[in-house]
Amino acid sequence: MGVVIGIFLLSAVATTAFSASFKMGFVFSMTGGAAVYGASQKEGASLAVDQINAAAGSGLKIIPIFEDDASVPQQGTNVFNKLINGNKVSIIIGPTLSNTAKITDPIAQKAGVPVLAISNTISGITEIGDYIFRDSLTENVVIPHTVKVAKEKLKLKKVAILYGNDDAMTKATYEVFKKVLKSSGIQILGEQTFAKGDRDFSP
CATH class of the missing domain: 3.40.50.2300 (Response regulator)
Incomplete structure (x- = not known):
């Protein structure tokens, strides 16, 4: 996951004004029916962010903002809006479930915020728009x-x-x-x- 986050970090730096810190949103199903997946995703993402920040030294730092969509699409919509409009993140990793992504990703696409799906395997996710990516096979x-x-x-x-x-x-x-x-x-x-x-x- 560290490589994936690093690539997305470079992508966002290329399209946003430089600053000493960088907000990255993570939307995982940490509770609810898909918690078994979301919990491990959060652990992996946290480790990757720590490693990237440690390697960066005094350079660009990632500020991770983790949100729980509770394995519910509507909650996913709420946290996507919060991350985009409230926290002003430059990138979102997630959500855990394909059903949630089908509803939340159009929000990010409209706002011009890149999204990387790490566990969305249903067809049609990347067809939502040119800001939507995934690294999982369909x-x-x-x-x-x-x-x-x-x-x-x-x-x-x-x-x-x-x-x-x-x-x-x-x-x-x-x-x-x-x-x-x-x-x-x-x-x-x-x-x-x-x-x-x-x-x-x-x-």
């Missing part, structure tokens, strides 16, 4: 390889699909899986959906 790239390896190693011939029907990310992933499974000659025996909050999966 599901369109990952799933075909996953199915290919599973078929070769596990000799898969028949599968069933279970996916969330009220989540943009899982619905999009389902469509990719379905297409790849069919093109790979793997039979889909059945499909079952569920919604967030469901606890009873009995027949």
Whole structure:
């Protein structure tokens, strides 16, 4: 993550007036359903910032501003607006979830604030605009390889699909899986959906 932050730091320096400090926003899901991902992202980002600042000596310093989107898109919108309009950050790293990014990234695009997605794998994120970037592979790239390896190693011939029907990310992933499974000659025996909050999966 240190290399990624360093590249984005240079990008922002090239487009903003020089100052001794540099505000960088980080939006992670530190609580809520995706906290298992957001917490580790915060730790990695904190370490990277410390290392970059230590190496910079008396030069340009990153001032990190961490915000928790609580794994909720609306909260992500709130913290993006806070970072852009209140804190006046030059760059935003995040958010953790693709569903949140689909709603928050247009805010940054409109404001001309670069965003780097480090864990958004749904298709269409970078198409939001020329200020939106990512370093993670899309599901369109990952799933075909996953199915290919599973078929070769596990000799898969028949599968069933279970996916969330009220989540943009899982619905999009389902469509990719379905297409790849069919093109790979793997039979889909059945499909079952569920919604967030469901606890009873009995027949």
